[in-house]
Amino acid sequence: MDQRLSFVTLAVADLDRTRAFYVDGLGWTPEMVVPGEVLMIRAGERLVLSFWAESGFEAEVGPIRRGQGIVPITLAHNVATPAEVDAVLEVAASAGAEVSPGQQRDWGGYTGYFADPDGFRWEIATNPGDIGRLVLPD
Known part of the structure; x- marks a missing residue:
């Protein structure tokens, strides 16, 4: 595979x-x-x-499992800078998303989250190092 x-x-x-x-x-x-x-x-x-x-x-x-809490998955959209994280979160908020603002993380990245209408959480992030560059468009 x-x-x-x-x-x-x-x-x-x-x-x-x-x-x-x-x-x-x-x-x-x-x-x-x-x-x-x-x-x-x-x-x-x-x-x-x-x-x-x-x-x-x-x-x-x-059958779909239903219950309280957050759906146990996140989808990630990575960008190059913290300012871009904040800009994407603003767009999501203007579209009606529930937003958790961006913040510096202990592991070195800067991330925030928004929830779509079904509660799926999107992580908007900038990641340091090679792994962060791996997922960004050229």
Whole structure:
């Protein structure tokens, strides 16, 4: 198996609300839209972020675990500077996201978080060293 990731698929409660947040609020461009079923957005050179309506997700994948707390996954969007972290968080806030402001972390990076309409947390980060440069566009 090749060492790569092709799709990240997230089950969402309200696909129209999700589309409004990512497309209208954040300004992302959809690659594929099937109303009431799926929204797919290119998230990298060979990476697609796919949002499925919960009913379709459960029909194919299985029952969704529900309960209190934060969804136990984060998605990360890395940028080159702390100022860029803050700017992305401002865009997310203006799109209606719940935002935790950027701050310097003990491990040397600067990060903040926002939650999309379904509570999926996005980490907006700048990472020091080679690993941080590995994920930035040229």
